[in-house]
Amino acid sequence: MSGDQPQSDPLATVSSLASGDGSSASPLSATTKWMASSTSPGSPCDGVNQREVCIDYQAAEQSHQLTLNNFSYLIEQAQKEVDKLVNLNTAAKNWSPDTPDFGAGDSIPPQESTPDPHHPDTDKLPETVCDFDVESFDTTISITQVLNQIPITEHSSCGRKVAYFGAKGYNYGNVNHPPKDYPNCEVMNQILHKMRDVDPNFNKDDFSCLVTLYPDGRATIPAHSDDENQIHPDSKIWTLSFGATRVIEFVRRTGVLQEFRVPLHNGQLFSMTAKSQSDWSHELLYEPNLPDPRVSFTFRHIVDPPAKSPAPPMLTSAPKPGRKQKILFLTDSVLYSTPEFLFDRVPNHRCIKKRNYYFADVPKFEPDFINSQIVLLSLGINDLSTCSPGRPQKSGEELAAWVSHHLNSYCKKYRNTVFLVNSILHTRHSWLNSEIDTYNQVMYLFAQSIPNLQFVDSHTAITRHGIARRIDFVLDRYDGRGTHLTLDAKKIVARELVAACQSHASSSKSQMMKMYYRNT
Secondary structure, eight states: OOTTOOOOOHHHHHHHHHHTSSSSOOHHHHHHHHHHHHSOSSOTTTTSOHHHHHHHHHHHHHHHHHHHHHHHHHHHHHHHHHHHHHHHHHHHTTOOTTSOOOOTTOOSOOOOOOOOTTOOSSOSOOTTTEEOOSOOOOTTSOHHHHHHHSOOOEEOSTTOEEEEEBSSOEEETTEEEOOBOOOOSHHHHHHHHHHHHHOTTOOTTTEEEEEEEEOSTTOOEEEEOOOOTTBOTTOEEEEEEEESOEEEEEEEOSSSOEEEEEEEOTTOEEEEESGGGGTEEEEEOOOTTOOSOEEEEEEEEBOSSOOOOOOOOOOOOOOOTTSOEEEEEEEOTTTTTSOGGGGGGSTTEEEEEEEOOOGGGGGGGGGGGGGOSEEEEEOOHHHHHOOBTTBOOOOHHHHHHHHHHHHHHHHHHSTTOEEEEEOOOOOSOHHHHHHHHHHHHHHHHHHTTOTTEEEEOHHHHHHTSGGGGSGGGTBOTTOTTSOOBOHHHHHHHHHHHHHHHHHTOSHHHHHHHHHHHHHO
């Protein structure tokens, strides 16, 4: 190191230091290292050539000046960014989310929104979804009579007990209810008589009845939709309540996120349309301080053979201010069991989870991107590991190229939406893990260049955890494919995904993305 060495460009030096490749080491660090190795503990200059020491101090002074120049440059750049944010904040005060500001010369047209017939200006649940304006049932029937006369003995999930009656069987999820005659008792006969009065099409041969007992407020039913193809597409689904008042929540899962909570009182009868089930879900909320039981009678028009009803067109109206934002979670079977309520930790957001096995099928969910602030994609293992007619197996490089091409288009088109891509996790197959590594590396690098795209490295989160010591702690040993996770591993991944959503839930992130696209 000589005293007449020209000073380097500050920006080039900062870039080389940030790269961490060691190609351009700091002069100050080199001098400090040399002095530390050349001096004795007793005296800094003992046994050291005085001329060399003077040269090193001269180099240190130059390095110090270079460091000051670097800091000056960084401060100048930071001040420019602050000025930009101040100007952005001033402009944002007059900016409406419904009228995004597109930069000059931008070839992407503004996002159009269509009127939403299912969402009037009032906050009342649309009658096309659920009708509570039905004459109440005779409340002379008590919950005690119901429990004494109707045998409800079959255990179900979430603390419930059920009993099924009907001339035709009914299947949902992994539950199979075989046909069973209606009980001949006073309570059931009165209920059937009432049903014939409110629905002219009602009869015991076509309508089944699922009786559900909720012993107390801790017994619930999670968010679900009665969208089985066994239900007649043009029918109504009737529910009659007895006992304690419980709160039911309706959530619109397509288009604009909407939530409605309605109390269900003793003797109340309401109906839901079968067609609305593809767009809406409902659940009975958890109320741990409620000690009293509730029994519901749900009547469905069962068809045999099942008739598949076409899903109604997805609505694409823009979200209105003041409501919760939607997190659209598209995942395959690896993480499909992740509960939606975990994402309640993201303030003012609600997660809507949908099953999707292949990246090639992601475009069919595109109409819902405009209504989601965050789109979380956790899939890809099937694209790499399976081959079927019409779905050729992809290599890691091919899948990354396809995904990056489409995400680049989505990120530009839906600028107010953040796209989170979860890493593909390792399996029990070494050949497949090699392709997974290639895909993850390419997607990680690609995400660095787009402001509303982030790569969530769940794979690294698992490998750094203690459960990585044994593969059986990570991968389900009973899974023949060697791709599914244990419960502990799913918890780790879920924490990573929730944290990623939390970091993007602020409005300032949307404003910074808007500024980026305006400048580019």
